Amino acid sequence: MDKIIVRGGNRLTGRVRIHGAKNAVLPIIAATILGTTGKSVIHETPALDDVYTISDVLRHLGAQVTFFGDRLVVDATSLDGYEAPYELVRKMRASFLVMGPLLARLGRARIALPGGCAIGSRPIDQHLKGFEAMGASIEMGHGFVEARVHGRLKGTRIYLDVPSVGATENIMMAATLAEGTTVIENAAMEPEIVDLATFLNAMGARVRGAGTGTIRIDGVEALHGTTHTVIPDRIEAGTFMVAAAITRGNVLVEGAIYDHVRAVAAKLSEMGVYVEEEDGGIRVVAEGRLRPVDVKTLPYPGFPTDMQAQMMALLAVTEGTSTVTETVFENRFMHVEELKRMNAQIRIEGRSAIIDGVPRLSGAKVCATDLRAGAALVLAGMAADGETEVTGLHHIDRGYVDLVGKLRRLGADIARVSEPDAAAPSTRAYPHLA
Numbered sequence: 001m002d003k004i005i006v007r008g009g010n011r012l013t014g015r016v017r018i019h020g021a022k023n024a025v026l027p028i029i030a031a032t033i034l035g036t037t038g039k040s041v042i043h044e045t046p047a048l049d050d051v052y053t054i055s056d057v058l059r060h061l062g063a064q065v066t067f068f069g070d071r072l073v074v075d076a077t078s079l080d081g082y083e084a085p086y087e088l089v090r091k092m093r094a095s096f097l098v099m100g101p102l103l104a105r106l107g108r109a110r111i112a113l114p115g116g117c118a119i120g121s122r123p124i125d126q127h128l129k130g131f132e133a134m135g136a137s138i139e140m141g142h143g144f145v146e147a148r149v150h151g152r153l154k155g156t157r158i159y160l161d162v163p164s165v166g167a168t169e170n171i172m173m174a175a176t177l178a179e180g181t182t183v184i185e186n187a188a189m190e191p192e193i194v195d196l197a198t199f200l201n202a203m204g205a206r207v208r209g210a211g212t213g214t215i216r217i218d219g220v221e222a223l224h225g226t227t228h229t230v231i232p233d234r235i236e237a238g239t240f241m242v243a244a245a246i247t248r249g250n251v252l253v254e255g256a257i258y259d260h261v262r263a264v265a266a267k268l269s270e271m272g273v274y275v276e277e278e279d280g281g282i283r284v285v286a287e288g289r290l291r292p293v294d295v296k297t298l299p300y301p302g303f304p305t306d307m308q309a310q311m312m313a314l315l316a317v318t319e320g321t322s323t324v325t326e327t328v329f330e331n332r333f334m335h336v337e338e339l340k341r342m343n344a345q346i347r348i349e350g351r352s353a354i355i356d357g358v359p360r361l362s363g364a365k366v367c368a369t370d371l372r373a374g375a376a377l378v379l380a381g382m383a384a385d386g387e388t389e390v391t392g393l394h395h396i397d398r399g400y401v402d403l404v405g406k407l408r409r410l411g412a413d414i415a416r417v418s419e420p421d422a423a424a425p426s427t428r429a430y431p432h433l434a
């Protein structure tokens with residue numbers, strides 16, 4: 001079993017480069033399925049376990065997927081499989097994003113039901129509602145959902161009950177090859193949706209309005225492979241911004257797009273942290289005491305739920321009382337109990353966590369319950385007395401490239417250690433990317 005050992009007290013200084021966005025690259029890799037001619041080349045692909053998992057899904061479907069450093073090449077021209085097995089979908093819910101492209105290309109898809117996870121039940125009803133409205137028939141059974149359509153999907157108007165990121169992406173991909181025009185209303189507006197639309201349009205699709213609440217897709221006959229560079233990861237950027245703040249550091253978060261992290265930047269500024277756009281990135285400087293704030297997670301451009309846990313770690317060491325309200329997922333407070341093991345003073349009232357800041361946390365053995373909870377515990381460890389040991393690292397490996405190395409180069413006292421008896425994380429299977 002691997003663990004991260006961090007000793008608190010060091011101030012982070014220097015610069016850190018942000019990798020390509022996990023949540024942008026996953027749907028883009030799924031979208032390569034739509035290309036019946038030519039290869040797709042995706043630059044700035046982050047070396048993450050989730051990327052390997054979706055690549056394995058594509059290989060299982062008959063595509064060729066090859067990594068050359070941070071360049072991913074997908075040849076989906078001879079793809080003919082339509083089933084994504086449980087073994088791969090259970091590792092990562094985003095595997096479900098292959099359903100839209102498969103349905104569009106092959107008229108059939110059979111995907112294991114993704115189920116819930118540590119942050120909530122995570123239903124897929126909005127994805128299925130969209131496919132059905134486009135003419136697909138849906139059947140559930142034996143832990144799978146199977147969708148079929150005779151001929152092409154039909155463009156239609158689809159109103160999402162919630163602006164689901166995954167449903168917007170899945171329906172958008174399905175609609176690219178549909179007959180006629182599809183309009184997605186109450187669509188998610190996240191930057192990752194815009195990046196996917198850019199990729200699809202470069203493949204020959206006709207998608208307009210991505211990044212607004214209404215997306216219009218005129219179906220085309222065929223799509224082809226293309227070349228694309230993935231946007232920088234705004235959640236990784238936000239995590240390093242909080243890392244700078246929690247250690248009272250001075251860090252240039254290189255490559256981050258200010259507009260994508262505006263909500264996080266605004267909260268940090270409100271707390272008294274200096275956050276400014278600079279040539280090449282975002283400068284974050286914190287000194288002395290910070291002020292408490294109230295944070296409410298919302299769909300983009302609101303405060304991202306994927307930054308909620310990291311922000312809570314910072315508020316745990318901010319003088320005064322702060323509140324964090326989670327409105328996107330119904331159960332995304334699993335990190336609270338772990339932070340409390342480090343002496344954080346937090347109580348949960350319904351969908352809110354009330355945090356009474358303490359001067360310092362106290363190092364402890366803690367376990368990551370999900371990806372961002374893992375990041376939050378590492379951040380908390382940097383603001384704790386003594387040693388913090390974080391386990392459950394397979395969660396962190398899903399979404400952060402070399403978190404430990406990047407923090408260490410900024411001056412953190414942090415190391416990742418392996419205990420010989422246990423299974424190594426799956427990144428070890430891809431040493432050429434290490």
Ligand SMILES: CC(=O)N[C@H]1[C@@H](OP(=O)(O)OP(=O)(O)OC[C@H]2O[C@@H](n3ccc(=O)[nH]c3=O)[C@H](O)[C@@H]2O)O[C@H](CO)[C@@H](O)[C@@H]1O
Pocket residue numbers: 022023024026093094120121122123124125126127128162163164165166167188192305306328329330
């Ligand atoms: C791979 C990826 O991009 N993951 C991100 C994506 O997840 P994901 O796409 O799964 O998240 P959604 O935007 O779909 O979920 C948002 C909310 O909508 C609900 N919902 C969703 C679909 C549905 O059919 N029915 C329904 O009720 C969910 O339960 C949740 O409460 O967006 C989330 C919200 O920003 C982020 O936390 C995840 O990091």
Ligand SMILES: C=C(OP(=O)(O)O)C(=O)O
Pocket residue numbers: 023093094119306371372399
């Ligand atoms: C919740 C997340 O991802 P996923 O949707 O892949 O579980 C995340 O990136 O924080």
